[in-house]
Structure formats: structure tokens, C-alpha cells
Amino acid sequence: MKTIIKVDKLRREFIMGIEIVYALRGISFEIHEGEFVSIMGTSGSGKSTLLNILGCLDKPTSGEYYLDNISVSGLSKNELSTIRNRKIGFVFQSYNLLPRTSALENVELPLLYNHTVSGKERREMAMHALELVGLSDRMGHTPSQLSGGQQQRVAIARALVNDPVMLLADEATGNLDTRTSYEIMSLFQELNTKGKTIVFVTHEPDIAVFTNRIIKLRDGLIIKDEAVKTMSAIAALESLPVNDDYEIMVETLN
Amino acid sequence: MKVINLIRISWKALLRNKTRALLTMLGIIIGIGSVIAMVSLGQSSTKSISTEISSMSTNVIMVMRASQTQGGINIGSGNVQSLTQNDIEAIKAGSVKISKASPVVNSSQQAVYGANNWPGSIRGVNEDYLSINNFEIASGTNFTAEDVKTSEKVCLIGKTVVDNLFDDGENPLGQVIRLGKIPVKIVGILKSKGQNQMGMDQDDIILMPYTTVQKRMLAINYIHMISASAISEEASDLAVADIESILRRTHKIKEGADDDFEVRTQQQILDMLSSVTGMLTLLLAAIAAISLLVGGIGIMNIMYVTVTERTREIGLRMAVGARNNDILKQFLFESSIMSLAGGMIGMAFGVGLSYIASYFLGWPFVLNLITMGISFFVCAAIGIFFGWYPARKASNLDPINALRYE
Known part of the structure; x- marks a missing residue:
């Protein structure tokens, strides 16, 4: 199977005043095409640093990082921008949608920075991405007219629009309630079965169970890297008690 | 990155904050408007004077008695x-x-x-x-x-x-x-x-x-x-x-x-009068130019606020592939669009004002295309000059910090 990510003896150090902080102390792993990997760890474990490096937002102090067989370590700032634009789809905890801008235009955003895509193609690709996340009927809505789950779906559509080699999610369910989290995870699972490679950074174990491999970090080192039995998010969603507050209220009223 | 995309991005960003953009433009509108009105009215008055004088025939020469001094006392010209x-x-x-x-x-x-x-x-x-x-x-x-x-x-x-x-x-x-x-x-x-x-x-x-x-x-x-x-x-x-x-x-x-005599021509009187009106025009235009400068500083101020306010947006754009240069250009375009749009509205406003004023004063209406052209370039220059530092600040942001900015 094709290797999407290969990191080798990755180290990242920060100089804070006179102190040197070792965020990553030499970690190595590979992620193959079609995997759904969660990266776990408490705060201070180095998972944010790893995420920034995997997302080509930061560069390692030493070690090698190959994304889709390209060595990222030696690339310039502008080349990293292009890599992010063509190969990575980001999903953030707080959605980061542009306010007062329609869902469709939000999804089009990455393509505006890709000069090989024409205006017509851009629109079509954005519409297709919104269809994939089940929001084809909300294209003209602005973020304020959408629920949190819908906003995160728009953000996922934006991550998908450039057909990246991997999706990189940073606490993507952190701002959502359990039900909506499960809905989002089932969307990720659906995308994964269609062949998307997904790297999911989280600190919640009950979200990590929906992935098929867990990499656990502590103090800048990998302490666990194992395949897990994947739970179905749809099943989890069905097992949730249906008595939402709203329905309880309706019942009491009756 | 395509220029058309940049313009699209900047334009949409401005549309998201219409009121603010309009208020910011107001400074430029008033500045350019008053410069155009002042210069145009100044030229109208000069023209009105010179047409009046040439109707009096420009080749008239007057010979007058010069004032004279007798024993150190200037006795004027009356007794000469x-x-x-x-x-x-x-x-x-x-x-x-x-x-x-x-x-x-x-x-x-x-x-x-x-x-x-x-x-x-x-x-x-x-x-x-x-x-x-x-x-x-x-x-x-x-x-x-x-x-x-x-x-x-x-x-x-x-x-x-x-x-x-x-x-x-x-x-x-x-x-x-x-x-x-x-x-x-x-x-x-x-x-x-x-x-x-x-x-x-x-x-x-x-x-x-x-x-x-x-x-x-x-x-x-x-x-x-x-x-x-x-x-x-x-x-x-x-x-x-x-x-x-x-x-x-x-x-x-x-x-x-x-x-013991003095020779004056109509032309000299014309020159003197137009130099007076020319000086007045220059003075008024200079005052108007100060308001233009204030307008430019207004743009700079708002752009700084905008950059701070949209830090996360900038981080996101960088994360999805915008280069530092793209961000720089976007904010430069935003400030230039504001100053150019403000400049054009200001020009229309200034031309309208001077047209109405010259109509009521009974002066010929003069529209100076050179002044208009210069104003246009001044607007573009203001947008770029006053937008430069905020745009630089935006483009130098670190995407990691910008994405987490609260």
C-alpha cells in the first residue's frame, strides 16, 4: 500500500528564554493510504507540535518527514504553502469559517489559491465537496445560519475540496455535543471507507475508538502505536438514548 | 495566484464590512472631493477674470504719471x-x-x-x-x-x-x-x-x-x-x-x-490677478490635501484594526495554501480598493460641487483632466502607502499562532 506519511527520528525543540523545551524527542512512524489514525496524548505531550509539522505549518529541528514521498524538511515557505494547498485538508476545532460568507464560498477558499483551477471548475468542485458532506441544500447559507455540526461539515467540505492525500483534523469534535460528534465521526468513517487517509488529533478516548489505529504520545515520545478494532459511529449514534431534551419537553407537554 | 482571484478575495472581504469600508472611504471622499472642487473653482475664477479682461481688449497700454519725490518727500503723482x-x-x-x-x-x-x-x-x-x-x-x-x-x-x-x-x-x-x-x-x-x-x-x-x-x-x-x-x-x-x-x-x-511716468498693460493686470487667484487656489488645495492625508491615516488605522480582528482568517488562509505574498497583496488590494473607490466618489463629488458653485457664481465651469488624473494616482498611492504596514504585519503572521489567536 502507498505510504502517505513517513516520519523518521523527528525532533522539535523550542528555545524559551534560556530554557530549551523538547517537544518531540525523535519519533518515527508511517501512515499508509486508507488509514484512519488518531494521535492521542495529554496537553504537553507534543501532539500539537506533531500536528503542526504533519500539517507543514512548522518544520522539525531534525529528522525527516516525507509526505506523499516528498521530503518536506528542505522545502521553502512558499513550497510548503503549495504542499498545504494541494496535499492537506485541515479541519479545526473551531471550524474557522469566514463569517458572512456563504458555505459555497467558504469551501471554494483553498481553490482560490490554486491557479490551475478555473472559476467554473472551482464552483463545481466546491458543490461536489458540499454534496459529499450532505449539505447540498445549504450552499448559500452563511455560518451564522448553520448549526455547529453543519459548520463543521462545511469545514470538512473545505478540507476535501482540493482532493488532498490526507485529512488532518485537530480536535474536530471538541466544540460539539456527543450526538453531533458521533455524526461527524460517522462522516469521517464514511470518507475513510471511500479511501481517504485521515489523521485525527484528539485527547478524547471515546472519539479515538472510531479510528482504526491509535498513536499515543507522552513527553515527546510515542508510548503506544497499535491497530484497534474500529467501532461504528453509526451504531454508536443509534445506541444513544433518543430522549433528547426537546423530546422530553414535548412528552411533558403532552 | 491570479490577480482576478486576489481582487475577488479583497472585494468580498470589504463587502463583509460595508459600513466600516464606507466610513473609511469617507475620509478619502472628502479629501479628494475638496481638492478637486478647490482646484476646479480656482481655475473657474481665473478663467472668468481672464475672459472679462480680454473682453476689455488685451492690447491696451496705459501710461501714467509716476509719483515724484521733491527734497526727499514723496508728493505722489497728483501734482505731476x-x-x-x-x-x-x-x-x-x-x-x-x-x-x-x-x-x-x-x-x-x-x-x-x-x-x-x-x-x-x-x-x-x-x-x-x-x-x-x-x-x-x-x-x-x-x-x-x-x-x-x-x-x-x-x-x-x-x-x-x-x-x-x-x-x-x-x-x-x-x-x-x-x-x-x-x-x-x-x-x-x-x-x-x-x-x-x-x-x-x-x-x-x-x-x-x-x-x-x-x-x-x-x-x-x-x-x-x-x-x-x-x-x-x-x-x-x-x-x-x-x-x-x-x-x-x-x-x-x-x-x-x-x-517720471509708468507704463502698464492689460496683460500685466491679468497676470497679477491670476497670480493672486492662483495663490489662493494653491492655498485652498493645500488645506484640502491635508484632509486627504488625514483620510489616508484613517485607512491605515482601520487596516490595522482589520488585521488584528482577522488574525484567525489570515491563519486559515495560510493553512489552506496562501503564501505570505498573497496575504500581503490581499490587504494592499483592500486598502487600494477603498482609496480608489473613495477617490472616484470624491472626484464625482468634487466635480458636482464645483459645477454647482460655478453655476451659482456665474463662472465658467472648468474641468481639469490633469488634476483628475493626478488625483487618481494620489489615491492609488495613498492606498498602497498607508496599507503597506498593516499588510506587512498581516503577511508576517505565523500561521500556527494566528490559527489559535483568540
Whole structure:
């Protein structure tokens, strides 16, 4: 199977005043095409640093990082921008949608920075991405007219629009309630079965169970890297008690 | 990155904050608007003055008596008796650049007709004066050279004098009015010329043969002024030089001594007036330019606020592939679009304002395309200049920090 990510003896150090902080102390792993990997760890474990490096937002102090067989370590700032634009789809905890801008235009955003895509193609690709996340009927809505789950779906559509080699999610369910989290995870699972490679950074174990491999970090080192039995998010969603507050209220009223 | 995409991005970002963008543009609108209005109105007033003056004929040359000093005391020009009819003959004979010349002898006498009276400004001239100074006769005739020779008691009167001495419907032609003690017959009425550029009423005038004024009113044999016309406007400088050399010779002024006369042309007056209006225009435009500068600083201020407020947006754009340069350009475009749009609205506003003002002031409307072009470039420059630092700040953000900015 094709290797999407290969990191080798990755180290990242920060100089804070006179102190040197070792965020990553030499970690190595590979992620193959079609995997759904969660990266776990408490705060201070180095998972944010790893995420920034995997997302080509930061560069390692030493070690090698190959994304889709390209060595990222030696690339310039502008080349990293292009890599992010063509190969990575980001999903953030707080959605980061542009306010007062329609869902469709939000999804089009990455393509505006890709000069090989024409205006017509851009629109079509954005519409297709919104269809994939089940929001084809909300294209003209602005973020304020959408629920949190819908906003995160728009953000996922934006991550998908450039057909990246991997999706990189940073606490993507952190701002959502359990039900909506499960809905989002089932969307990720659906995308994964269609062949998307997904790297999911989280600190919640009950979200990590929906992935098929867990990499656990502590103090800048990998302490666990194992395949897990994947739970179905749809099943989890069905097992949730249906008595939402709203329905309880309706019942009491009756 | 395609420029069209950049413009699209900047435009949409501005549309997200319409009110703020409009308020920011207001500074530029007022700045450019006032610069355009001031320059355009200044040019209108200059033009209105110069058309008025050229209607008075630009090749008029005036020779006046210079003020003189006796024993260290400047006695002004009132008692100077240096100019005479002989000077006119000498000028006419000595210079081919002079087509006509007339003496001017001024006097003022109370004009009386029936029960009406009016302070008459009397100007003694010869028969050529009318054509030198573009006076026209509305009815009647000019007096003749013969009238001048014989000191005939005839006159031409202006409209203001007619209005004040005669009742409505009365025909002044052929009537005899009294000027001081002398009865004078009206042989012609002058066409109205309105006010001159100094605001003086050119119709409040009584023209008579200068000999009549000299002998019958003032009992003098010198003249106050010479009014001459050059053969053409271009020749007036040469004509002035001729007059000066002729008069120095006839007045026997020694080498190095000051002239006892002064020569002025209509052109000099025009130049003086337009230099005054030009200076005023410059002053007003400078004040307006300060408001433009303030507008530019307003743009800079808002752009700084915008960059801080949209830090996360900038982080996101970088995460999805925007280069630092793309961010820089986006914010430069935003500030330039604001200043250019503001500039264009301001131009329309300024042109409108000066059109309305010149309409009510009765000045010709002047639209200077060069000023418009310069303003356009100034706007673009303001947008880039004042947008540069905020845009630099935006493009230097670290995407990791920007994405987490609260």
C-alpha cells in the first residue's frame, strides 16, 4: 500500500528564554493510504507540535518527514504553502469559517489559491465537496445560519475540496455535543471507507475508538502505536438514548 | 495566484464590512472631493477674470504719471504735470507698434438734469478712446476730431448715468445736462459694459473731448494719463519698450535717472490677478490635501484594526495554501480598493460641487483632466502607502499562532 506519511527520528525543540523545551524527542512512524489514525496524548505531550509539522505549518529541528514521498524538511515557505494547498485538508476545532460568507464560498477558499483551477471548475468542485458532506441544500447559507455540526461539515467540505492525500483534523469534535460528534465521526468513517487517509488529533478516548489505529504520545515520545478494532459511529449514534431534551419537553407537554 | 482571484478575495472581504469600508472611504471622499472642487473653482475664477479682461481688449497700454519725490518727500503723482498732448503725438509718430492713442483727463462734477443730479465721473478723451477700450455706442454718435479741436461742449454717457439722471422712457439723446457750471449736450449713449475685474462700474462714466475738460473745467494744459492700443497683443511688449524710450527722450530724462511716468498693460493686470487667484487656489488645495492625508491615516488605522480582528482568517488562509505574498497583496488590494473607490466618489463629488458653485457664481465651469488624473494616482498611492504596514504585519503572521489567536 502507498505510504502517505513517513516520519523518521523527528525532533522539535523550542528555545524559551534560556530554557530549551523538547517537544518531540525523535519519533518515527508511517501512515499508509486508507488509514484512519488518531494521535492521542495529554496537553504537553507534543501532539500539537506533531500536528503542526504533519500539517507543514512548522518544520522539525531534525529528522525527516516525507509526505506523499516528498521530503518536506528542505522545502521553502512558499513550497510548503503549495504542499498545504494541494496535499492537506485541515479541519479545526473551531471550524474557522469566514463569517458572512456563504458555505459555497467558504469551501471554494483553498481553490482560490490554486491557479490551475478555473472559476467554473472551482464552483463545481466546491458543490461536489458540499454534496459529499450532505449539505447540498445549504450552499448559500452563511455560518451564522448553520448549526455547529453543519459548520463543521462545511469545514470538512473545505478540507476535501482540493482532493488532498490526507485529512488532518485537530480536535474536530471538541466544540460539539456527543450526538453531533458521533455524526461527524460517522462522516469521517464514511470518507475513510471511500479511501481517504485521515489523521485525527484528539485527547478524547471515546472519539479515538472510531479510528482504526491509535498513536499515543507522552513527553515527546510515542508510548503506544497499535491497530484497534474500529467501532461504528453509526451504531454508536443509534445506541444513544433518543430522549433528547426537546423530546422530553414535548412528552411533558403532552 | 491570479490577480482576478486576489481582487475577488479583497472585494468580498470589504463587502463583509460595508459600513466600516464606507466610513473609511469617507475620509478619502472628502479629501479628494475638496481638492478637486478647490482646484476646479480656482481655475473657474481665473478663467472668468481672464475672459472679462480680454473682453476689455488685451492690447491696451496705459501710461501714467509716476509719483515724484521733491527734497526727499514723496508728493505722489497728483501734482505731476509731465504728460502732455505732445507726448501722444510723439508716441504716435515714433512707434509703428501703436495703432491708436488717447489722452485721459479726469474730473468729477455734479451732473444735473431737471430735478435729478448725480456725481459724474468725467473723462476727457479723444475720438479714438472708444475703440481703444472697447466701448460701443448704443445710440447716437461719437464726438468727432473737430469737436476735440474746438473744445465742443458735447458728451457720451454710460448707462448708470442715464438711469440716474433721466426718468424712465425719456430719451437723453440731444438733451443738455449741466456738469458743474457748464451745459453739455448728450450726443451718444454707451453700451453697458458691466463691472470690471476690480468691481468698478464701467457704466458710471461721462466721456467728453479732453480739450473741453482741460480748458473749460480744470484750466490745465497737461493730461493725467495716456490710453493707447498696440497693433496686436503680441506687439504690446515692444510697444511698451517704444513708449518708454520715446517718453524718456521727450521728457529729457538723463541716463540712470528714474522715469517720471509708468507704463502698464492689460496683460500685466491679468497676470497679477491670476497670480493672486492662483495663490489662493494653491492655498485652498493645500488645506484640502491635508484632509486627504488625514483620510489616508484613517485607512491605515482601520487596516490595522482589520488585521488584528482577522488574525484567525489570515491563519486559515495560510493553512489552506496562501503564501505570505498573497496575504500581503490581499490587504494592499483592500486598502487600494477603498482609496480608489473613495477617490472616484470624491472626484464625482468634487466635480458636482464645483459645477454647482460655478453655476451659482456665474463662472465658467472648468474641468481639469490633469488634476483628475493626478488625483487618481494620489489615491492609488495613498492606498498602497498607508496599507503597506498593516499588510506587512498581516503577511508576517505565523500561521500556527494566528490559527489559535483568540
